[in-house]
Amino acid sequence: MSDAGKAVTGKRAIGVETVGMTKIFGGLTALDDVSIRVAPGSFHALLGENGAGKSTLVKCMMGFYQPTRGEMLVDDTMVEVHNPRAAHAIGIGMVYQHFTLVPSLTAAENLVIARADTPSVIDWAKERTALNAFLETTPFKVPLDVPVSGLSAGEKQKLEILKQLYLDQRFLILDEPTSVLTPDEADEVLGLLRGMTEAGELTILMISHKFREVTAYADDVTVLRRGRVVGGGSVKDLSVQDMSRMMIGETEIRESAARADQPEKKLKLELAGLFADDDEELSAIEAISLKIHKGEILGIAGVSGNGQSELIEVLSGQRPLKDGRIFIDTKPYEPARDQMDAFKVFGFSEEPLRNVAVPRMSVAENMAFRTFDKAPISPFKGWLSPFPMRKRAKELIAAYRVKTPSTEEPIENLSGGNVQRAILARELSGDVDVLIVANPCFGLDFASVAEIRAQIMDQRNKGAAILLVSEDLDEILELADTVAVMSEGKITYQSPMAETDRATIGHAMAGHH
Known part of the structure; x- marks a missing residue:
């Protein structure tokens, strides 16, 4: 030897x-x-x-x-x-x-x-x-x-x-x-x-x-x-x-938004006994039940691979629900484009070029995915008007500080932080009632992380109900009002953030609860 x-x-x-x-x-x-x-x-x-x-x-x-x-x-x-x-x-x-x-x-x-x-x-x-x-x-x-x-x-x-x-x-x-x-x-x-x-x-x-x-x-x-x-x-x-x-260096970092008090505790989003399988038809999520109120961020913590990605896919309409119901304002909800519009449900996730953007399409086109079939971009059915689409994209680029050579640049040519800002602009620029986000700051630079977290907190303060799934425990500790831990496809722990701490959440993530 x-x-x-x-x-x-x-x-x-x-x-x-x-x-x-x-x-x-x-x-x-x-x-x-x-x-x-x-x-x-x-x-x-x-x-x-x-x-x-x-x-x-x-x-x-x-x-x-x-x-x-x-x-x-x-x-x-x-x-x-x-x-x-x-x-x-x-x-x-x-x-x-x-x-x-x-x-x-x-x-x-x-x-x-x-x-x-x-x-x-x-x-x-x-x-x-x-x-x-x-x-x-x-x-x-x-x-x-x-x-x-x-x-x-x-x-x-x-x-x-x-x-x-x-x-x-x-x-x-x-x-x-x-x-x-x-x-x-x-x-x-x-x-x-x-x-x-x-x-x-x-x-x-x-x-x-x-x-x-x-x-x-x-x-x-x-x-x-x-x-x-x-x-x-x-x-x-x-x-x-x-x-x-x-x-x-000297990059400007946005201050995080202060957490505003929410006077009413009105139930907004309810997940009731959700079950779904993974790609091998094995159980991925089991009996997921959560309630999120208006003006509340519920953070789901957990080590990668415990069913979080399958839960997000269910909520975004990318994976079929085997059993269970989703309710918004106590009304049944199914994650399809028309209902997302009607219930004002928005979201974004890590690696947007793989999930929620078309890499070779322009920044303006990607920003218009939510509105391309509505006026003014589509003044009548089957007709797209590029001028209002570019005008809207310019406004969003300025408001969300997206660094891009032009509205016509393919979105895949932007840095990771700027792709995420462009998607953020698309998803947060309207009237948001429910926001579903997964690892929103994965792999991004400091300035982009600060910007995105501040935008999420702004939406909470405006009254949105927010489900935040994150493998970064520091992100959940910073943003969430309530924390839940996901392990082996189940919710194994839940607590108001004021009544728990890093060590307790960490123990729950490790399966001690």
Whole structure:
């Protein structure tokens, strides 16, 4: 057996430094003279907006890309990393945002096949003895004989990290490592890794967008913006405001709207015993019953894959309801275009280019999807008038600060934040009674997140009943009046926000309720 799986003990952490790292793709400079130093045994956070260069930097460090200029040092010695195997050979490993395990194999099988020196005939008794000895040296515990498909998200993430330790990686790059974890699981995993850095066994470079985790676990931070290092330092010397300002520069951030008191508690939207199947005809949502009042935001929290997307598809008319009823103002409601119009139901979700926009159609055309068959755009049946459509689009572009070269630009050419603003303009510019939103700020920059959250709060203050499904617990804590937790297709917990807290919601997300 090679060095794989040898005991993780002693001062084994390595330090990595990039010097003047530059990567140019055609006319785009994705990385521009980036120099960062990650000291041995430190927990270093890498921050930046989408497109800031974080992924390009770590792909250069891992050998997926070759830098156009610049070099990398490991423990002050220059190294050349031509591919990921070369990175692994010098002790650098990466844990990706999405799992890379083979679901049908057990944890033990996943670990053994990950080695470069796996024998063609495996002596499982010998390997199991070695694996058990290895696990005695690590703070992570996962069941070895259970197929990965039967593990929880937290156990899978631990196994991904164990795999890197087993392969003797002493510098770990973590790419948004907690995006699939409950808050409790995230704190457990990051706490264990933090313990290993403090013991000098491991060095961590973590890409994250969660300031709470950065301030709780990281020693130092580096901030990238548009491919350049724009700041950083010791986490204890920086406030969240300092770090966010470095990330966004002088971009104007909209203040969040104040939460207005709602005098009347009039029931607006009721989901009564909803059942629906997934694409494999297995049960996806079961007996979902919720009541949302006028001027109330009900936030549904939960780890991805617990039926939230199927619920949103049911409510937007994209998935058939197997059983149950939907009522608005106590009247039966079915999510079809005519009833959405009649009941003033609007909505938007993450990745709008995949869900609620036609990429190759213009900004003006996409903004007109709600009104193209009504006057003034359609003065009489079957006739579209482009002038009022463009005029309306110009008004919405100005009001919602959509950055686009013109109303006729294909919407797919806009940045993610501006696509979302354009859809937001379409969905919120009318008279809104019911708003259904899912992960509305997924992957967006700070300024767009602030804008969208403020717009949602504005609609609440005007009296809309809002259902907000979000995997970002911070978003729900900021916006919701009432929180519900969804787990395995059911609502397992519900509380007014004033009577609960992050820890209680996190426990419910993990199935403790």
